[in-house]
Amino acid sequence: MNIIGAFGASRHAIRDLQLFRDADTPAVAALLAACPVIRVAQDEPVEDGLRARLYIVLSGSLGVQPATASGSGEIQRILPGESVGEQSVLDDAANLDAITALEDCELLVVEPDLLWRLIDEADGVARNLLRLLSFRIRAANALLRRRQKLGEFYRQLSMNDGLTGLYNRAWLNDMLPAMVARSRQDGTPLSLVMIDLDHFKRFNDTYGHTAGDTALATAAAVIRNALRPSDFAVRYGGEELMAILPNTNRVLAEMVAGRLCGRLRETVVFDDMRVALPHLTASLGVASLARGQDERSLVEAADAALYRAKEAGRDRIST
Structure with missing residues (x-):
């Protein structure tokens, strides 16, 4: 993982980033211009869990395995324009999720202080962040319901004798x-x-x-x-x-x-x-x-x- 330049000098456009959609203003561009862009090789870990940061995928893709699902094999794929780490910044806590590059990728790194400034000074960023968090809550609830149904299915399965089909x-x-x-x-x-x-x-x-x-x-x-x-x-x-x-x-x-x-x-x-x-x-x-x-x-x-x-x-x- 190494810094390859600043966002303002890159070929990437602000309007392509979900968090800044409809917030592509000169003020936002100025705040993001000095943010570093890093390159991460395939299979290389991105987050060491010691800092709260926002990462926005510019190219390639990331795989995120939530700490609560460790060992479950469930990995969320983060595609270009999408971001990861918002919750850790809002909570002011270390990001414990396992983040790994699924392929060679470039990431925009936004430090917590700058993200809060963007939220305060750009209404569009705040709206997009609320919309993003709402979507993730819905997705997490849907996953929880699926797990509950699957758990109930296996619980019922464990209550039946395999040979006779009777209760055990x-x-x-x-x-x-x-x-x-x-x-x-x-x-x-x-x-x-x-x-x-x-x-x-x-x-x-x-x-x-x-x-x-x-x-x-x-x-x-x-x-x-x-x-x-x-x-x-x-x-x-x-x-x-x-x-x-x-x-x-x-x-x-x-x-x-x-x-x-x-x-x-x-x-x-x-x-x-x-x-x-x-x-x-x-x-x-x-x-x-x-x-x-x-x-x-x-x-x-x-x-x-x-x-x-x-x-x-x-x-x-x-x-």
């Missing part, structure tokens, strides 16, 4: 306490159905893990499709699944569990085998929220009921 334990840990609290507050019932595919290890050992994954995904789809839109299907872990039934008492929950048990028993996993869930059925345990129970004890109650269904011979429901 992370989702359950977030949502079940809220459902229990809502049930208590509204005085409405809440039931769980814990579902375990019988002898699933044997199925995996016989048909292989790829076939086991297909069977598990099929069983999950059966459960999801058999529930109401207001119900929730969760992969609790391994071959253990769960149905959460808001506004559902124990009697209705037992009916839902019976329907799930029957549908799983009848579902064909592999069309070419012509058998219903080969060597796979399900044991189901039902529990409803009782007075004084929290989400953990509710899950434990459903799990205990599931264990009783297994002890009774599997392929059945228990409460």
Whole structure:
């Protein structure tokens, strides 16, 4: 980076610079005439972060990576006529953004005192600066909204099991306490159905893990499709699944569990085998929220009921 002359002796016109558009007056020209013009080679850093300065691109382009987005890979491209560093001058603070030449370029350097003088003495400069800052605020807000939407998308993605598409334990840990609290507050019932595919290890050992994954995904789809839109299907872990039934008492929950048990028993996993869930059925345990129970004890109650269904011979429901 080296000084190649003063702006007044350069070939560049004031009217081509966004900050001075409609402010191309003899007074502004006189103030800018002695400002240095520097040449920066491609990939060379421009700002050392120790001084507040305004840089206006005369030729080439700059890349600016905001300090708040460090490491994110998001770089703003500054083209001829555009400027960078206004905020640092207005804040009277060091510019912490990483500024690098994306190609060989020439820059007009305006010191803070001179910029303030231009703002005070040229109405057009003040208007252009306000317009520029307003545009950047809008752009920053739009970027923030996009990041929020993307963050919500990935958050939702992290709440689903990749194999079955059902909600996962992370989702359950977030949502079940809220459902229990809502049930208590509204005085409405809440039931769980814990579902375990019988002898699933044997199925995996016989048909292989790829076939086991297909069977598990099929069983999950059966459960999801058999529930109401207001119900929730969760992969609790391994071959253990769960149905959460808001506004559902124990009697209705037992009916839902019976329907799930029957549908799983009848579902064909592999069309070419012509058998219903080969060597796979399900044991189901039902529990409803009782007075004084929290989400953990509710899950434990459903799990205990599931264990009783297994002890009774599997392929059945228990409460």
